[in-house]
Amino acid sequence: VQKTAKYNDPVWGDKDARKTRKIRRFNDLEAMHSQSHAVLDFMAGKDVGLGRLGTSALFLGVRFAQFQSKSNIGFKSFPDPRYSTIAYINDPGARHHSYFGQQSAERNFRGLGPALSWENATPLVTTADKDSLTFDWGVNAALLFGRQKANTSHHTSSRYFYGSPYALPPPRTSHSFQANADRRSKSKVVPNVGAFAGLSARYSHAKFSVGYRGDFFFGAMDGGIDARDTRNQSFHGPFATFSIGL
Numbered sequence: 001v002q003k004t005a006k007y008n009d010p011v012w013g014d015k016d017a018r019k020t021r022k023i024r025r026f027n028d029l030e031a032m033h034s035q036s037h038a039v040l041d042f043m044a045g046k047d048v049g050l051g052r053l054g055t056s057a058l059f060l061g062v063r064f065a066q067f068q069s070k071s072n073i074g075f076k077s078f079p080d081p082r083y084s085t086i087a088y089i090n091d092p093g094a095r096h097h098s099y100f101g102q103q104s105a106e107r108n109f110r111g112l113g114p115a116l117s118w119e120n121a122t123p124l125v126t127t128a129d130k131d132s133l134t135f136d137w138g139v140n141a142a143l144l145f146g147r148q149k150a151n152t153s154h155h156t157s158s159r160y161f162y163g164s165p166y167a168l169p170p171p172r173t174s175h176s177f178q179a180n181a182d183r184r185s186k187s188k189v190v191p192n193v194g195a196f197a198g199l200s201a202r203y204s205h206a207k208f209s210v211g212y213r214g215d216f217f218f219g220a221m222d223g224g225i226d227a228r229d230t231r232n233q234s235f236h237g238p239f240a241t242f243s244i245g246l
Contacts, residue, residue, distance in 0.1 A: 026078050033071040037235070039215070040064045041115060054122035054134065063115035063142040063192070067220060067233050068108040075101050095162045103154040109220045109233070111146025111190050121200065132202045136209060142192040150222040153181040180226060190220045198239070205245045212238050
């Protein structure tokens with residue numbers, strides 16, 4: 001959750017009224033955003049071997065991916081209050097603008113499809129007990145068939161005020177307003193590619209690995225507000241794994 005206030009400071013009104021009335025102006029913004037992601041692989045592999053160059057395996061199976069995000073943003077602004085009398089009664093010079101805006105969005109993609117990966121391990125150091133340090137790398141690809149959804153809504157309004165609320169005739173005001181909600185759903189085919197590289201310490205019944213990997217899902221999410229705006233979803237960064245053989 002994020003909450004920020006760009007400014008919220010006391011200022012005087014018009015120059016001639018600096019000794020009579022202090023007004024507070026503000027511009028407050030509050031935003032909240034959350035995401036959740038899940039990627040599951042069901043794979044079967046075959047060791048194709050590279051002889052002295054190391055080991056190599058091909059995997060074929062199915063990948064499932066689910067991405068979800070929620071956001072809510074709101075702001076209020078009172079940027080330019082100006083008053084020329086301390087009593088604020090029958091003040092023909094009183095004026096200010098006020099603004100309000102709110103936006104919320106829920107987006108998701110769920111897809112399932114065939115997946116293929118190729119993983120390799122090249123020995124760098126090998127001990128007499130057949131423990132080894134290897135350089136590992138691999139690539140993967142998938143084609144996900146699923147549905148992309150986005151539910152969005154936003155509301156904005158502004159107001160201009162001129163004159164004292166106690167004045168006769170009543171003060172002049174002007175308003176503007178916009179509100180919109182949109183629900184979109186579309187069948188989508190999402191290509192997915194990825195790769196990794198790292199080092200592994202291999203023992204007779206265990207392996208510890210560290211490295212860097214990335215996965216990229218092209219056109220997976222609808223990031224638009226009033227209209228569809230297809231965007232990529234990507235994950236990349238360092239990783240560490242520990243495995244034990246039975």
